[in-house]
Amino acid sequence: MRSGGHISSLHGHLRIVVCIIAAVLVGRLFYVQIIDGKYDALAESNIMRPEIEYPMRGEVVDRHGEPLIRSRVCYDVMVVWDNLPKSGFDSLHLISILDIPIEKLRREMRRAKQAPHSPHLVVGYLPQDAKLILDESGFDGFYTRFRTAREYPRKIGGNLLGYVSEISEEQLKKWRNYAAGDYVGVGGIESYYEADLRGEKGVSYRIRDTRGAVKGAYDGGANDLLPEKGKRIVSTIDGRLQEFAEELMVGKIGSVVAIEPSTGEILVMVSSPTYNPDLMVGRQRGNNYSEMLHNQRKPQYSRAIKENYPPGSTFKLVQGLIGLQEGVLTPSQRYECNQGFHYGVGSHARRQKCHVHRNNLNLREAVAHSCNAYFCYVFKNIITNRKYGNVKEGMRKWNEYVYSFGFGHKLGVDLYGEYGGYVPTPEHLDEVNGRYWNWGTVLSCAIGQGEMAATPLQMANLAATIANRGYYYTPHIVRSVEGRDSLDKRFYERHYTMVDSVHFETIIDGMWMSVNKEGTSRLAYLKGWDVCGKTGTAQHDRKKPDKSSSYSDHSAFISFAPRNNPQIAIAVYIEHGGWGSSAAVPIASLIEEMYLTDTITRPELVDRMMNLSLDYGYYDVRQDKYDAERAANDAK
Amino acid sequence: MLSKYNISQERNTTSLFGKVDMVALGLYLALVVAGIVCIVSASYNEEVGSAFSLQHNYMKQIVWGGISMIFALVVLLLDRRLFHMFAYPAYIAGIGVLIAVLLFGREVNGAKAWFEFGGVRIQPVEFAKIATAMMMAKVMSDYSFNIRRLPDLVKVGLVIGIPLGIIILQNDTGSGLVLCSFLFVLYREGISKYIYFPIIFTVALFITSFIFTPVVIFTTLLILFTLYSAYKTWAWSVHIRFLALVLLAALLLSLLTSLSGYASLMVACSIAAVVLMGVALKTRTMVLIWPIMMFVYAMIFVPTCDYLFTKLEPHQQNRILTFVGMKEDPKGIDFNVNQSQIAIGSGGLTGKGFMDGTQIKYGFVPEKHTDFIFCVVGEEWGFMGTLTIIALYIALIMRLMKMGERIKEPFGRVYCYSVAAILLFHVWVNVGMTIGLMPVMGIPLPLMSYGGSSLVAFTILIMIAIRLDASTDDQSIYMK
Known part of the structure; x- marks a missing residue:
């Protein structure tokens, strides 16, 4: 039985089997690599992290040029749950830098865990010096984001100048050119002249690795947009x-x-x-706001x-x-x-x-x-x-x-x-x-x-x-x-x-x-x-x-x-x-x-x-x- | 170097290397080198100072490549008769080591399949494959062996089944399934083709049982088998009436009693099967017996399969479910496959170039230097690269089969076919898994994946085949 045509036919069958398997693999590879174009975009989006760069909000001066509202640099502290070290981190050290109570940190970490891949805001308004300490301390998974906060040299005109607050859900639905987390003027000049004061957001495309660590500019920064500072407004106020x-x-x-x-x-x-x-x-702000809200003198x-x-x-x-x-x-x-x-x-x-x-x-x-x-x-x-x-x-x-x-x-x-x-x-x-x-x-x-x-x-x-x-x-x-x-x-x-x-x-x-x-x-x-x-x-x-x-x-x-x-x-x-x-x-x-x-x-x-x-x-x-x-x- | 010319001249040179199949050797070396190139890409780490530091995985792989060359040389220098002699001891030792690893081994990724000696991990199953291949060759080249005889078939079944069982106990199902590739060899040795029907039937049932509910499967089978029988006997009206009767009975049962639709169908089918079996035996209508037996087998298999599935680890359940397309979760369990497809798919026709694969470089492909090394080929060298690598593997497999045919003694033939089958299975499953054709099973791409024990084991496996082939001319006494 192991001689003649029969054997060579068995041999031939198996060669066909090998060829079929090879054809299936190559066919699938041909489809994935040549025909289906979606993978290029997916690969790009994997490595590309568009990072929003927030602009300086425009300042407001009085009729003599003296500042009524200025913007000062501060930072948002962000965390990406997936990037946290498995061994944990020194939370006591962290809260001392961020100057927040431990309950707040725990609460924010719980929230961050719900969307573990995406950045979550831990706390805002981190001053420059604390930001430098945070950077030096090297907490994996945490990073800071440049923002600006308002300051008022004369401390006047609370209900005249208005204030700046994170955009609300309702506003987000109405205004297309805003994104969650953007600041928006509420009341007074801040609100009426929002379009002038806000400036233009910039974006920089970074290459990141799977842990979210930035590995450099994407395409040499060719597609980046610099943020544009908000307009300066001269008020009529003395x-x-x-x-x-x-x-x-x-x-x-x-x-x-x-x-x-x-x-x-x-x-x-x-x-x-x-x-x-x-x-x-x-x-x-939250506490002050609700205190004012309950004040019947409004x-x-x-x-x-x-x-x-x-x-x-x-x-x-x-x-x-x-x-x-x-x-x-x-x-x-x-x-x-x-x-x-x-x-x-x-x-x-x-x-x-x-x-x-x-x-x-x-x-x-x-x-x-x-x-x-x-x-x-x-x-x-x-x-x-x-x-x-x-x-x-x-x-x-x-x-x-x-x-x-x-x-x-x-x-x-x-x-x-x-x-x-x-x-x-x-x-x-x-x-x-x-x-x-x-x-x-x-x-x-x-x-x-x-x-x-x-x-x-x-x-x-x-x-x-x-x-x-x-x-x-x-x-x-x-x-x-x-x-x-x-x-x-x-x-x-x-x-x-x-x-x-x-x-x-x-x-x-x-x-x-x-x-x-x-x-x-x-x-x-x-x-x-x-x-x-x-x-x-x-x-x-x-x-x-x-x-x-x-x-x-x-x-x-x-x-x-x-x-x-x-x-x-x-x-x-x-x-x-x-x-x-x-x-x-x-x-x-x-x-x-x-x-x-x-x-x-x-x-x-x-x-x-x-x-x-x-x-x-x-x-x-x-x-x-x-x-x-x-x-x-x-x-x- | 010795030229092809020498080989074609009936290999009559006295030098051993003159008889070595240079094509197979060349393909082997090409794959090892390609593997190292890919591992360089996958594991180069700028933070390590020197490019030649042994901290790099590729440097380790190069060292392992050197060690493999020594093993290759030793194997090629051994007398071919030693392999015949070693078959039994090697097999017994292999089984022993498998049991040892089951008892004392180290658990990696849920599989208790590793030994660790001073930082070097060894997966004994790699070597058990060699032993099993040799044992297969030994058993099947026995003078009185006839694959069509049941005792001999059982013998072969045991040779495969014992290590397979132990490996499955190690929870290393992927590696265990490699042994199933010996069916390829059995086919070549002329096993009855009917053995493939139940296997294909079982696999089909297994896959469909995840996609469809049992009611759908059994109803479909019932209709298919009835129509088959009707076609064979050309007694259409009887079969249609039978079919209607069974389905009607099932429907009535589910409506009139508290039984579920599934249970009703099972009861109706069971009764029908018994009655039909009786009729078939009485009237000696043999054409009925096969369908009935297969149907009964399905009735046992599908619930068992469901039951066993619930016993699996959740990650294994998920792998199977994603593979049969029952789950869509790009960020979850399917993540590995998706990411590897993205890497390969983004390679396009010519790839992104050596060391320029972004998905590889920035860590989006998991296990990129071991099980997913093929992604490096796909992303950095494109379709041209993947086509070349597949071609190299297929050429090697074909060459091994050709060598098997060329060797006159059955031992060598069975062994060469075994090696071809193992390689084919590895390539099929590993490459298939990176492009979403197969579920994720932790088996490496032969010769290319990073890993010392795997490289050494495949080297030995292939070199024995080459060695056996090299001694074609002085083996007449072993001929049957």
Whole structure:
């Protein structure tokens, strides 16, 4: 059987078997190496590690070039679980370098383990010197990533400048050109000018081995992109003045807004209480943030653009101007004031109260003394003007005037979240009163009460409008952005009111009198500067818990100086500050003095105002209630 | 050097080397050198100062290459009769060492298959292969041996089965399976072809049992066998009715009783098998008996296979599952295979060049200098390289087969075929594993993979074949 054809056929069969096996192997190799192209890309992605290089965020300086926000170098500490040494590492040494508690390290290591191949952030904000120590100590699996953190040389403007935070999940969904872990501006300038400040991320392609260790640049770095620094922004803020204003506002709740009338540039914008912006940087940010979140005085809330206050008597200026323009009022017109404006008959008799002052005033004096009755007459005459047929149409006309002064709508400041205040429209009045309403129903609007509401920014804008004799520029907080020729064109347009500029002199006379001769604003007097001003003492609907009485009135003051070629227009609004003259006037005056003269001639007044700490029963009650609810929730 | 001219002249030179097959020797040397080149690429470490330092794996391999040359020389100088004489003692010693390693060996990667002497690891199974090959040759060249006789077949089965069993006990299944390559030799020696049917059937059942549920497998088998029988007997209507009856019975059982579909089918098939067997025996319809027996075998094998599978280590289970495509996990268990495919695939036609393989250099290929050395060929030398290496192996295997045919005595022929079969199996499994054709089994690429004991063992294995071939002309007395 082992001879002849049979054997050679067995031999032949086996040769065929060998050939088939060889053919299968070679065929598969041919497919893998020649036909299927996907392996090249897979091999590239194996060895290539794109490393994101974060840019320096742009800095923000004040109008004099002094830095408000700077970026400083810090590092993120990253870990890749797979690259940790099997034998473990000296965790005590590590936490001493990173300056974190051991629980934090354990927690982060647990998280890192869930995605063992990918880098996990252990802790951020590692200072340069600690980074060098970490590098020297050679912890395998850990590495650092260059980042920048914000710092604030003057520690001012927490709720004005905004802060920087890691991008949230919702934002990530909306904005395509961001990635997880990117920083993004929140609030204030940081948020509005995010696109300019953020800069461009760079990327460098490195070759890495299977343990993630970098072995050099990929392709000689030909595909790398350098990060591009964020743009420098020049703000309109005067840093020194802002700091001074913030100090003056300590212990008070409210707002200060100062505008350069000739440009609409915002010099000062304080929302008090504010906070030290450094609190929103670094590892304690979370704690600081939640502490602020629970504070019912809301230090992060930009009252200057978000709080709708009753403008109070400051609004009488608008009333007077409209009256003059409409021809229902002349500067010499006198009205009686019997401690108020009496209207209605019989059981419907009402009185709009007024404080005690000299009687039978003309327009200038009425402005200076802030007579309520006078402006009730004016307002009544405007909206009941026969020219318009009925009160509703009169009200509509009045609305148009008021809008032209920047009330009732957003001004368009370059900050997000601005409120527009409120001006009651005829439609709204119809809705509330069922069409049966007359001038008496809306009379409180005459003196900036009732449904009238305005933000401190709008009040400052009113001061600027009067200073300009009839127009304003949209207030803005940024003067220029590096690399841009100009800002949005809306900041260069004059917005004229519907009142001719000739009528303004009368009102300005009254404002000047109020400060310099007789009236409510005498404390604002600055020798040689012809300060003009108008106080406001605004009532509000914040009742005490026992409902029997209210908290003190809000104290308001708008002013500009000097009378000719005004350099500063300012509005100060202090919640529960009492009379306009008691809190708002001195603060506004000191800020004006500081801005105009660079000196303080009344140090005792500065001391008094800085140390003035108002009693905020309204907020304390809310805080207590909130804390009690929180405690109850926690207990659950 | 002696030229081919001498060899072709009936090898009548008195010098030993004149009779040595220079082609086989050349192929052997080429593969060893190619292996060392690849190991240089895979293991060069810049941090080690001198390029010739013995800390480099390739320097160690070169030293082992030198040692192998000494062994080769010794083997070639030995008298061929010594191999005949050594067969029994070598085999017994081999079995002894295998048992010893099972008892006292060192466990590496889950397999207790290694001895360690002062830093040098030796895998005795490498040498057991030589012993088994010689024993096969010895047994099968026996004067009275006839492979078609059952006692002789059992004898052969034992020669293979004893070391195989011990190796499997060592948990070194991959190496154990190498011994199955002797089926190749048995085929050459004229074993009944019917022995291959159950083997192929078993392998097919084994693989399909992971892919399909038992119900699917048995239903398919039932239909296939019935149709086969119907085709053979051409009694279609009877078979279709039978098929319908069994399936209907199974369906009714599963609907009317609490038995699962699988159990119902098994019950119905069991009854049908018994009845059918009775009919087949009574009517002497022999054509029915084979299908029935195979079906019954499947009914026993598949559940057993499932049961044994649960007894395997999780990593072995995973390997099998990924191999049959039941699991997709590029970062997990399949990682090795994926990475080696990426390395080989990215080599393209001409490769990335010596020492320029990024996947190799940066450590993405595991075991790159040992079991996955073929990735270095693939990535750095491309398809041209892999084609060349495969061609070298196939040429060597073909040459060994040719030498086997050329040798007149059965001992030499069986031995040469054994060596060819072992090489073929190694190449097939090892290369197949790097390109995703085979599951990951820890067996090296002969002559190329880093490892002293493996290189020495393969050298001896091949050199004995060459030595046996070299003495073709003075062996007439051994001829049957």
